[in-house]
Amino acid sequence: MSVGEPGETNQANTNNQEQNGDIPLAFQVFRPNFVTFAPPVHYARDEVVFMVPLEPSFHSVILDPLEQKEEETEARQLMNLAIRETLSIEKRESLINEIKKGRKVVIVNQLGITPEKLALLVENNPNIALEVLIKLVDSPDITEYFAVLVNMEMSVHVLEVVNRLTLTVDLPKEFLHLFISNCISTCEGFQDKYLQSRLVRLSCVFLQSLIRNRSIDIEELYIEIMTFCVEFSRIREAAALYRLMKQLESEDCALQQALTKKLEGCPVAQQQLSEAALARSFGSKI
Numbered sequence: 001m002s003v004g005e006p007g008e009t010n011q012a013n014t015n016n017q018e019q020n021g022d023i024p025l026a027f028q029v030f031r032p033n034f035v036t037f038a039p040p041v042h043y044a045r046d047e048v049v050f051m052v053p054l055e056p057s058f059h060s061v062i063l064d065p066l067e068q069k070e071e072e073t074e075a076r077q078l079m080n081l082a083i084r085e086t087l088s089i090e091k092r093e094s095l096i097n098e099i100k101k102g103r104k105v106v107i108v109n110q111l112g113i114t115p116e117k118l119a120l121l122v123e124n125n126p127n128i129a130l131e132v133l134i135k136l137v138d139s140p141d142i143t144e145y146f147a148v149l150v151n152m153e154m155s156v157h158v159l160e161v162v163n164r165l166t167l168t169v170d171l172p173k174e175f176l177h178l179f180i181s182n183c184i185s186t187c188e189g190f191q192d193k194y195l196q197s198r199l200v201r202l203s204c205v206f207l208q209s210l211i212r213n214r215s216i217d218i219e220e221l222y223i224e225i226m227t228f229c230v231e232f233s234r235i236r237e238a239a240a241l242y243r244l245m246k247q248l249e250s251e252d253c254a255l256q257q258a259l260t261k262k263l264e265g266c267p268v269a270q271q272q273l274s275e276a277a278l279a280r281s282f283g284s285k286i
Contacts, residue, residue, distance in 0.1 A: 075095060075098040075099075075110075075111060076111050076112060078098075079095060079112060079113065082095060082121060082124060083121050083124065084120070084124070086124050086125060087124075087128070092125060092127060092128060095128055096127065096128060099128070099132065099135060111132075113136075115141075115144040115147070115148050116148075118145055118148045122157050122158055123157055126160050129161055130161050133145060133165055134168055134169060137169045146172070146175045149162060149179065150175065150178050150182055151182075153186075154187075154199055154203070159183075159203070159206045162206075163206055163210070166210060166213065166215040167213065167215075171215075173217065176210070176215065176216055177216070177220065180210075180216070180224075180225075181224065183207075184224060184228045186199065187199050187200045187203055187228070188228075188231070197235055200235050200237070200238060201235060204229075204235070204237035204238050204240065204241045205237055207225060208237075208240065208241055208244055211244060211248070212244075218248060222245070225241070225245060226245060229241050229245070230242075
């Protein structure tokens with residue numbers, strides 16, 4: 001309500017008198033006119049505003065920083081710093097301890113981690129990114145973080161985070177296969193030969209680690225990985241990856257039969273991976 005004008009007040013009283021004219025005095029109701037002022041229009045993040053129920057998206061919950069624990073405030077400051085730059089060993093260990101001792105999703109939400117910030121955190125502080133992902137692995141939003149990893153530009157830190165993640169938690173098979181396919185396609189698309197060779201070596205070491213730890217299904221990725229080894233046969237790590245694949249194949253008769261059947265259904269791959277083609281590609285390196 002707003003401040004009423006004198007004329008409006010007199011008119012309201014007159015209307016009341018007309019309405020109550022036929023009612024006995026004992027049963028009539030007389031109410032004073034209360035004058036109220038409209039709230040000031042004021043928008044400020046740290047101050048109370050009058051809420052409009054029809055516009056809930058305009059309002060957000062604001063926590064009083066004085067009520068937060070000092071450790072949480074310091075941890076959030078460290079996390080914001082970790083996204084921008086590489087932390088010192090002391091600060092990194094302090095933040096990792098805060099993440100480990102906190103509850104799973106709650107501590108990560110308090111630190112302000114989002115999928116958009118994960119890529120920067122992986123490149124600047126992969127150890128911290130690993131702990132964050134371990135905390136979020138049971139979260140319904142983990143697929144968004146996995147999507148960030150898959151779409152990131154391949155680097156040592158990305159491979160390190162995914163490799164250590166496979167040793168700690170059970171990752172979805174679809175994510176691992178998509179990540180490996182992205183590694184292979186990234187290697188094939190590099191124009192700079194030096195950077196290409198470096199990334200191929202890193203990818204081969206990464207794949208060897210996954211294969212030895214039984215983190216991936218060799219049968220499903222056999223053709224893709226072996227073709228990758230043939231394409232980069234000049235690189236020593238590719239030859240080592242090829243030998244590991246052939247060793248596992250020779251030790252498992254069921255796997256060997258399944259791979260033979262798989263190659264029969266793919267004539268192009270069968271030609272590329274024939275004994276003569278492999279001998280020409282690897283020569284004495286195998």
